[in-house]
Amino acid sequence: MAKKKSKGKKLAEKLSYKKKNFWEKADQALKESALAFNDDYRDYLNAGKTERKVVEKTLNMIKDGGYDELTDQTENGKKFYKVNRKKNIAIARLGKKDISHGFRLIVSHIDSPRIDIKQMPLFEDSSADVSLLYTHYYGGIKKYQWMAIPLALYGTVIKENGESVEIEIGDKEGDPVFTFSDLLPHLSAKQYKKKLNEAIDAQKLRLTFGSIPYPDDEVKEKIKLNCLNILNERYGIEEEDFISAELELVPAFSAKDVGIDRGLLGSYGHDDRVCAYTSLKALLEAEQPEYTSIVFLADKEEIGSEGNTGAKSNFIIDFIADLIDFSGHNSSEKLRKILRKSKILSADVNAAINPLFSEVYEKQNAPKIGCGVTVTKFTGARGKGGANDANAEFVAEIRALFNKNDINWQIGEIGKVDEGGGGTIAKFMAEYGPDVIDCGPPVHGMHSPFEVVSKGDVYSAYLAYKVFFENRK
Numbered sequence: 370m371a372k373k374k375s376k377g378k379k380l381a382e383k384l385s386y387k388k389k390n391f392w393e394k395a396d397q398a399l400k401e402s403a404l405a406f407n408d409d410y411r412d413y414l415n416a417g418k419t420e421r422k423v424v425e426k427t428l429n430m431i432k433d434g435g436y437d438e439l440t441d442q443t444e445n446g447k448k449f450y451k452v453n454r455k456k457n458i459a460i461a462r463l464g465k466k467d468i469s470h471g472f473r474l475i476v477s478h479i480d481s482p483r484i485d486i487k488q489m490p491l492f493e494d495s496s497a498d499v500s501l502l503y504t505h506y507y508g509g510i511k512k513y514q515w516m517a518i519p520l521a522l523y524g525t526v527i528k529e530n531g532e533s534v535e536i537e538i539g540d541k542e543g544d545p546v547f548t549f550s551d552l553l554p555h556l557s558a559k560q561y562k563k564k565l566n567e568a569i570d571a572q573k574l575r576l577t578f579g580s581i582p583y584p585d586d587e588v589k590e591k592i593k594l595n596c597l598n599i600l601n602e603r604y605g606i607e608e609e610d611f612i613s614a615e616l617e618l619v620p621a622f623s624a625k626d627v628g629i630d631r632g633l634l635g636s637y638g639h640d641d642r643v644c645a646y647t648s649l650k651a652l653l654e655a656e657q658p659e660y661t662s663i664v665f666l667a668d669k670e671e672i673g674s675e676g677n678t679g680a681k682s683n684f685i686i687d688f689i690a691d692l693i694d695f696s697g698h699n700s701s702e703k704l705r706k707i708l709r710k711s712k713i714l715s716a717d718v719n720a721a722i723n724p725l726f727s728e729v730y731e732k733q734n735a736p737k738i739g740c741g742v743t744v745t746k747f748t749g750a751r752g753k754g755g756a757n758d759a760n761a762e763f764v765a766e767i768r769a770l771f772n773k774n775d776i777n778w779q780i781g782e783i784g785k786v787d788e789g790g791g792g793t794i795a796k797f798m799a800e801y802g803p804d805v806i807d808c809g810p811p812v813h814g815m816h817s818p819f820e821v822v823s824k825g826d827v828y829s830a831y832l833a834y835k836v837f838f839e840n841r842k
């Protein structure tokens with residue numbers, strides 16, 4: 370006979386908030402769907418190591434779905450996209466309700482921390498008989514994590530005549546890779562005494578690029594010349610072409626299952642391609658959305674959403690204005706009003722409690738890996754500085770939506786108060802007037818070359834974004 374629950378136990382069950390682990394809660398079918406979903410996500414990660422590659426892969430995914438490029442000439446259709454300078458993309462589906470009732474938008478970012486190549490990068494170090502490339506890191510990285518790992522080189526070189534040359538070296542079978550060689554422990558006595566953030570000077574991030582001299586004794590820098598010659602033969606470029614190039618170094622390894630039970634997925638660039646992929650899939654697979662639904666994959670979040678491809682640019686607002694005009698309204702009259710009626714999820718990752726450094730998290734308010742997509746009311750640092758801080762009314766709405774649809778979700782903030790902090794795109798979107806809240810899977814090892822997410826959280830994010838678009842009550 371089952372033991373009767375005590376009154377207090379029943380009361381505790383009724384009144385207390387408890388996080389639920391996805392795998393504990395999910396039935397077999399849901400678990401299998403989650404695992405299959407992550408297999409496709411793994412392919413997206415491997416194909417999209419830079420913002421340009423993500424846009425390419427995204428265009429591939431929507432190409433058979435009836436999506437048309439939205440231009441001034443567009444006369445009909447219900448599904449649209451627009452690409453901005455090959456580095457970001459907005460995709461929309463018109464809803465059952467006219468756009469004048471407002472829209473639903475999920476914004477994420479497709480740039481990830483990395484190391485860029487400088488504009489005049491190649492030099493030869495005769496003391497070591499190697500040629501190297503000067504670099505400049507992009508976004509918040511811990512430099513020591515990028516030493517002594519294989520790196521792939523991706524990017525675009527624009528020649529003086531406008532011709533574009535694509536470079537992708539390091540990820541294909543048989544490709545060479547590149548690396549920053551670290552100091553051997555035997556000679557690290559001084560380095561060991563430095564602070565962790567000073568142990569690797571940014572100027573020391575010089576990439577090993579070549580080592581074989583060009584066979585001609587008349588030439589001074591033979592190794593450098595040999596490298597230039599290879600680049601010229603293979604890509605038709607010269608040294609000056611580096612000036613108008615965007616070349617990025619990213620880890621030269623692919624996404625891998627992590628753990629004996631394969632519950633986690635490790636990869637470069639989960640932040641924030643995990644939200645890009647899940648929101649895109651949610652948009653593509655949502656049943657006819659009630660409101661006009663938009664996915665925006667932004668660039669430059671890792672350096673403050675700056676520039677004409679970042680979320681602070683007018684691109685997304687222009688796209689929305691175009692949708693309003695297309696729907697038969699005058700956007701110059703209606704845009705502001707429609708923005709105020711709209712709702713946005715700022716889809717970005719949060720920091721799951723890392724068991725190796727659990728002292729920096731406040732356990733009750735930090736997200737746990739595997740316990741669902743994380744809703745974050747506020748981000749920021751030092752007294753919520755730079756935070757969006759979503760209104761309680763909107764938090765309640767999202768909470769109700771997710772609960773009614775049985776989404777595995779958790780509330781979560783980034784670390785203890787005054788331990789550090791961070792920001793997202795949320796605050797830039799909120800400036801236009803809509804309701805905005807942060808919502809994305811939690812990760813271990815954020816901004817490292819190998820970030821880790823729970824496959825359950827990835828799937829929960831997808832389901833959460835889908836019900837947001839479907840507005841399923």
Ligand SMILES: [Zn+2]
Nearest residue numbers: 640641717718
């Ligand atoms: Zn991010």
